[in-house]
Amino acid sequence: MAAVAAHADAIGERLATVSRLERDKAFWRGKLSAASYEVLFEEDTERPFSSPLNDEKRAGTFLCAACYLPLFSSQDKFDSGTGWPSFTAPVSASAIGKKRDFLLLIPRTEYHCARCGGHQGHVFKDGPKPTGERWCNNGLGLRFVPADEALPALRG
Numbered sequence: 001m002a003a004v005a006a007h008a009d010a011i012g013e014r015l016a017t018v019s020r021l022e023r024d025k026a027f028w029r030g031k032l033s034a035a036s037y038e039v040l041f042e043e044d045t046e047r048p049f050s051s052p053l054n055d056e057k058r059a060g061t062f063l064c065a066a067c068y069l070p071l072f073s074s075q076d077k078f079d080s081g082t083g084w085p086s087f088t089a090p091v092s093a094s095a096i097g098k099k100r101d102f103l104l105l106i107p108r109t110e111y112h113c114a115r116c117g118g119h120q121g122h123v124f125k126d127g128p129k130p131t132g133e134r135w136c137n138n139g140l141g142l143r144f145v146p147a148d149e150a151l152p153a154l155r156g
Contacts, residue, residue, distance in 0.1 A: 007061045010151045011070040015092050021067055021116045021156045028066055028116075031155070039140040040066050040118035043110075048083025051139020056085070059147040065140065067116035067156045071095050072135070074147075080127070080134055085142065087135040088127055098123070111135065116156060 029037050038044040053062070062072040062085070072087045080086035090096045094114060101110040101122065108122045120141045127134035145151055 007070075007073075007145075007147055007151060011061065011091050014070060014151075014154060015094050018069065018094060018115050020114075023116065023156055027156075028118075032066060033140075036065050036140045039138045040064075040113075040116075040120075043119040044138075046084075046138045046140050050083075051085060053085045053139035053142055053144055054083060056144050058144075060149075061091070061145050061147070061151060062087075062137075063143045063145060063151070064113040064116060064118055064120070065143045066118040067113060068143065068152050068154050069095060069113055069115040070151065071113065071120065071142070072137070078128060080136065082134075082136060084121065085137045085139050086127070087137065088131045088133060090135065096120075113141075115154070 025041055028041050039046060060074050061070050063070055070091050073091050076087045076089050078086055078088060096111045097114045098109050098111045101108045110122055112119050118141060121137040124134045124136060125132060
């Protein structure tokens with residue numbers, strides 16, 4: 001529990017000072033795998049059931065894979081059966097930005113990292129209580145840090 005509390009303190013500190021990070025695509029291409037870059041900065045979607053983070057059950061924090069901003073807690077993760085890591089809520093509303101997505105026939109709400117703008121996934125209104133929301137994330141857009149490890153410094 002002390003490790004989870006340490007993450008909570010570090011998350012609070014990072015989110016209190018979050019500001020938009022402006023980097024060009026070449027910068028992120030040099031920092032990320034090709035697949036992560038495509039998901040985060042070209043809004044690609046990974047195949048369902050392809051991410052090991054879908055089955056991650058340890059206590060910890062899920063960060064943006066690009067800039068390392070904390071986005072989700074393992075306490076809010078659940079098995080949605082969709083094949084993508086899913087959460088009931090982000091660690092803070094200030095960690096996430098949203099926009100309407102019209103790429104399919106039905107409009108959806110896309111969400112992205114509030115710091116670097118990296119595409120994470122979509123939020124749906126079919127999740128469990130208490131929020132009723134399912135934050136459906138690409139595993140390639142996330143980095144998991146177990147609760148017994150320190151969170152890395154923000155990147156970028």
